[in-house]
C-alpha cells in the first residue's frame with residue numbers, strides 16, 4: 001500500500017475565523033483529508049506572543065476546535081488537537097532554537113510588523129515564534145504544509161532549520177514543502193480591497209466572520225467598496241468587484257466568465273446580494289453544526305484528548321530521535 005503524504009497545518013484560536021480564513025485555509029483542510037494524512041492543530045501557544053485574556057483564550061480554543069469540526073474536519077480520519085497538549089512541540093522548539101540564527105529571525109517581516117504594532121510588548125516569544133512553528137511542523141515529519149502568503153517566510157525558515165540540523169547531525173528531520181491549494185483565492189478587505197481581509201482590522205465592515213448572522217453578512221456586503229463604473233468584470237483595476245466575484249466563485253463553483261455573463265447588464269447591488277446569499281447559505285449549516293458541537297463539551301473534549309494522544313505518539317518518537325542525535329543522555 002502506498003503511504004499517504006502527511007500534511008500539517010495550524011490556526012490560532014484568536015477570535016472566530018473570517019471568510020478569508022475559510023476560503024484560504026480551513027475549507028481546503030477539509031478537502032485534503034481524502035488524499036493526505038492530515039494533522040491539524042489549534043495553535044494556542046502561538047497566541048500568547050501577544051497578550052491574551054486567559055479565560056478568553058481557553059474558551060476560544062474550544063471554539064476554534066468546534067468550528068474546525070463544523071467545517072468538515074473528520075477527527076477519525078485526521079488528527080485534530082490543541083498545541084499545548086503535546087509537550088513535544090516545546091521540547092523540539094528548544095533544540096531547533098539552537099540551530100537558528102539571530103540574524104535569520106531578525107529578517108522575518110511578521111516580526112518587524114508585529115513588534116511595530118505591539119511596541120509595548122516586544123517579547124522574546126514574538127521573536128522566536130518561527131522556531132516554534134518550525135517545531136510544530138518538523139515534530140511530525142510533515143511532507144507538506146498549506147500556508148498563506150503571510151506564513152511562507154516562516155515555512156522557508158523551517159526548511160532551512162531542518163536542512164541545517166540534518167547537515168550537522170545526519171538525516172533526521174523531513175524537509176517540508178509548501179502546499180499551494182488549487183483554489184487559492186486571496187480574499188481582500190471589503191472596505192479597502194487592496195488589503196488582505198483581516199479580523200484585526202479596526203473596521204468591522206471590512207471582514208465577514210464565519211459566525212456572523214445572516215443580516216450582518218448581508219449588511220457588510222451591501223457596504224462593500226466597489227468602483228464607479230457599474231459593470232461586473234474581473235480586473236486588477238477593479239479590486240473590490242474582483243474580490244466579490246472571487247468569493248462568489250468559491251461558493252457557487254462558477255468561474256469568472258460565467259459570473260460576468262450572469263451579471264451582464266446588471267449592477268453591483270445584484271452582485272452584492274447574490275454573493276451575500278451564497279455566503280449565508282454556505283455558513284448557515286456550518287454555524288448550526290458549530291453550535292451543536294460546542295454545546296456537547298464532553299464530545300468535544302473527548303475528540304481533543306484522542307487527537308492529542310495520537311499526535312503525541314508521533315511527536316514523542318521524533319523528539320526522542322532528535323535528543324539522541326544531539327547527544328542528550330537517554331537512560
Ligand code: TRP
Pocket residue numbers: 008009010011012043046132133136137145146147151
Ligand atoms: N503561525 C500560523 C498563523 O499564525 C499558525 C501556525 C502555527 C501554523 N503553527 C503552524 C501554520 C504550523 C502552519 C504550520 O497563521
